[in-house]
Amino acid sequence: MQKKKVQIRKYYFPEPKNTERIFWTKHSKEKMRFYGLSENKLKRLILNPSRIEEGIAPKTIAIMQTAGTKKRPTEIWLMYQKSGKKIKIITAWRYPTISPKSKEIPIPRDILTELKL
Secondary structure: OOOOEEEEOOEEEEOOOOOOOEEEOHHHHHHHHHHOOOHHHHHHHHHOOOEEEEOOOOOOEEEEEEEEOOOOEEEEEEEEEEEOOEEEEEEEEEEOOOOOOOOOOOOOHHHHHHHHO
16 A cells, blocks of 8 residues: 655655554644655654653653754754553654753744644
8 A cells, every 4th residue: 555645845755654653643744744854764763862851742752863964953853742652743843953951842833832722
């Protein structure tokens, strides 16, 4: 069975499938498309994060991995909720610079407004 594909900027973005271990929310799929993040990239982030912090939403975990170049460093953030062996991916985003450590996670305003709805 083929994955559903959505055309974004001259290339196709394969939509991630829910498995018995990982559940992708609609919000996370939209943000993956917006920031150009692949399913495999986010799965690697879950397995090998550079930093782990408490998420801004209740009972969530936020993880980060560095990306980009030395001149233009970026970070890829992922917020998920774990219940037993199942992981529910809530959102993912790309932060344009290096975020400060051990402070509140810098979440873009558009994501915060969508989470509060």
